[in-house]
Amino acid sequence: MSAVRLIVAGMLQESAERPGGTSETAALRVLRKVFGYDAFRGQQEAVIDHVVAGGDAVVLMPTGGGKSLCYQIPALVRRGTGVVISPLIALMQDQVDALKALGVRAGFLNSTLDLDQRRVVEAEFLAGELDLLYIAPERLRLETTTALLERAEVSVFAIDEAHCVAQWGHDFRPDYLNLSMLGERWPDVPRIALTATATRATHQEIVQRLGLPAARDFVASFDRPNIQYRIVPKRDPRKQLLRFLKEEHEGDAGIVYCLSRNAVERTAEFLCANGVEAVPYHAGLDAGTRAAHQARFLREDGLVVVATIAFGMGIDKPDVRFVAHLDLPKSVEGYYQETGRAGRDGQPSHAWLAYGLQDVVQQRKLIESGEGDPAFQRRARSHLDAMLSLCETVRCRRGQLLAYFGQEPAEGAAELSCGNCDTCLSPPESWDGTVPAQKVLSTVVRLKRERGQKFGSGQLVDILLGRRTAKVIQFDHDGLSVFGIGTELAEGEWRSVIRQLIAQGLLEIEGEHGTLVLTDASATVLRAEREVRMRKDPAPARSRAAGSAGSRSGGGSSGRAAVAAELPEEAVPLFETLRGWRAEQAREQGVPAYVVFHDATLREIAVRRPGTLGELGEITGVGEKKLATYGEGVLAALAGGPPE
Incomplete structure (x- = not known):
């Protein structure tokens, strides 16, 4: 027995x-x-x-x-x-x-x-x-x-x-x-x-x-209060990711999700070339390589895995400090499941997403060109619409996430500011985008009525800005009455307008080429019967500290700073000694470090400094089997020498 x-x-x-x-x-x-x-x-x-x-x-x-x-x-x-x-x-x-x-x-x-x-x-x-x-x-x-x-x-x-x-x-x-x-x-x-x-x-x-x-x-409540949710406009996503990692997660373990295998490979190579140790993971790799990369992630400190959604479900690694997305998830469920792999130990962590217009176009095209029947495509569009709404919201992101799952924040107020997402830490500005919206929609109308054509967002932006590109000249689009009527906004701002019109159901993406068409609701905007409020994208800036999450971990500067959160200064060296001892035990046994002891257990040991096996057995996470297996080794590490 x-x-x-x-x-x-x-x-x-x-x-x-x-x-x-x-x-x-x-x-x-x-x-x-x-x-x-x-x-x-x-x-x-x-x-x-x-x-x-x-x-x-x-x-x-x-x-x-x-x-x-x-x-x-x-x-x-x-x-x-x-x-x-x-x-x-x-x-x-x-x-x-x-x-x-x-x-x-x-x-x-x-x-x-x-x-x-x-x-x-x-x-x-x-x-x-x-x-x-x-x-x-x-x-x-x-x-x-x-x-x-x-x-x-x-x-x-x-x-x-x-x-x-x-x-x-x-x-x-x-x-x-x-x-x-x-x-x-x-x-x-x-x-x-x-x-x-x-x-x-x-x-x-x-x-x-x-x-x-x-x-x-x-x-139970789906709230993960230790995770800070942040969604940023996509400009140069790999460089944005690198800045985020260098400034806030140097030396941390984390997961970066990309939509395609090619993007996974290129992103992993980019991170490695810039001093971040990273490995790829996707279904195109042979089983041995996938297993080796997963084993390294579970057993090593500070490794980043760049992956498709083929990686992550059930990952028990407790000290994943961030989950980043370089492409828009297909659904809120998928986003929540993937971001939930961060911070299982309850310590401050990040869910970071770079999101842009091309993501929306790409996801719509995938749905339209997919093999699913009409009912499946309707459900997929509904999932994507909910994800777009989360990205474009001016409300608390945590509140919107919980509302999607039929829950409210713990305090019971749906509009509560959680204090640990980007929209709460830096409330976004909104602006009256009715006139710009009318200009975009009018351009779609003119292309259809006067040329019998449909185009994607890039051509619309060129027309609005009055750019005589080869494609504009080829199709005589510089002769349209809307040519050059949008010089008050920059290219990135127009792309944001188009993105938000799609998210609000005022524009629709059609076909495998991602052309833009009007919806039933577009007419109310063109007739000035509806005001269109838009979220103002923040100007490019250096990554902010981790807000309330970072304030508990010294600004979120490194993995060791995060796991040493709430430790008295005098206990930090002992905590690091225990981490080193644990790493050696894990290597000898060929198991992840958390199988030996979780960081939370090591923190409590470092603070309480037990001097006997009986005192060590009172530490949270030290059961009878682990006390018998590791007790003498822990006491020796605390005493500064090997067990006799």
């Missing part, structure tokens, strides 16, 4: 009393003894108690909110093995390593195992020697897998990343549609579906498609 099971068995045999005389549950004792935490957070305890009692649950909880404990602890308290269905094949090894470091017996079955390895895991499962078994969803299509599960006792089924069942969602996985069979074949085994990303519609789809109509819903 494992150490964890002995803890649980002991709990069931005797009633443990806490200092105040109140009874301590088996779940709470496992939390303390195995995971090293004294108390549950938020709704964790309610979820765990419900599942331990045999109930089904749907859990919506933000990244970093502690979702994994909601199924790990029931799996340890209930009889049998907990089975976790997860799409994160590339990360299962790290997840299992992290559990083993806690003394939890864990294994996984996926396509990365050879026949002998798979047989060993299956034998352990059948012998009752696993507390948790991770399975990729596609394996459940195999009758051999379901037959295996029927031959042993399952304590709980956990369906992680449950939003993957949503067919209109950003991460749809067809294999998830088969998971309703779990309730049919194992009606007495509780199921828990978990995700960090779900609108109300996605929530309903999870319940329906997974067959969980009687499940209890647990919906």
Whole structure:
């Protein structure tokens, strides 16, 4: 019997009393003894108690909110093995390593195992020697897998990343549609579906498609107050990114998302050439290269991964200090999921996005030229419109994000200033853009009526500015009555006007060439029946400090400054000593540093300076297994020498 099971068995045999005389549950004792935490957070305890009692649950909880404990602890308290269905094949090894470091017996079955390895895991499962078994969803299509599960006792089924069942969602996985069979074949085994990303519609789809109509819903706030949201006008995006990294995240780990594989490669090369260690990650790379780059990101400090959306879901690295986008995400759900990979440790972090007119044109073209049916294209346009609205808002970005997911800021005011997004830290100016809007729309009208033509934004801007380019002369556009009527604005300002007209539904992008056409609402502007308010893009400037997030971390200047946040000055050298000790342990074991101890645990050790194993065992995040494994080494590091 494992150490964890002995803890649980002991709990069931005797009633443990806490200092105040109140009874301590088996779940709470496992939390303390195995995971090293004294108390549950938020709704964790309610979820765990419900599942331990045999109930089904749907859990919506933000990244970093502690979702994994909601199924790990029931799996340890209930009889049998907990089975976790997860799409994160590339990360299962790290997840299992992290559990083993806690003394939890864990294994996984996926396509990365050879026949002998798979047989060993299956034998352990059948012998009752696993507390948790991770399975990729596609394996459940195999009758051999379901037959295996029927031959042993399952304590709980956990369906992680449950939003993957949503067919209109950003991460749809067809294999998830088969998971309703779990309730049919194992009606007495509780199921828990978990995700960090779900609108109300996605929530309903999870319940329906997974067959969980009687499940209890647990919906936590999606707010991530430690993440500062910042969206900037795209001018020279790679140089803007480099300035952002050099000024605010020197030496930090982070993720940069690009839309295309080519953009990923070029951006990674650009960063490396300018002194930022970066590696590419996209589906065009061979599996070995992708695995090596992901392993480096998880195990090394300060590495930047430049990636398509193929990278990131389920990444457990707690000290990702920023997530940057060089291209417009397709949806608010995707944006929230991707930015949520920053700051899992609760420390100040950034979500930074460079956004421009060409992004809008490109995304519209992708939708129009895609293979989806009309219903799919309508839904894709709706997702993109919501993302454009977030980019162009003059309101608090956090408030708008939460409103999209059907929530309000904690204080309950939808218009609340969060104090930690760009629109709150530097409120944008708005201006009356009605006349410029009429000029743009009139140009579209003249091209259609007088020339029978449709063009994209570049030609419209040239006409408005009175530029006699080769293309303008070729099509006789210098003879239009609107030629040269827009010299009061610069080219970038006109592009901003066009971008915002698209976002407001007053212009539409049509066809694979990205031409601009009027919408039904355009006529109200042309007839001066509607005022068009626009957001004034900020002038180019040096990157600002991280506002309220940066003020808690000394301005967000470096990774070590961020993780040392809130440390007394005298504790910083000891904290760095502990980081060095941890890095050595992680290298020896071939695991990410956070598998040994999280930064938060090292910070508490550096401040409290425990002198005995008993005192060290009182530190948050130091469970019994880690105390036995690392205790002497930590005390030696604190004393300034190696253990005897």
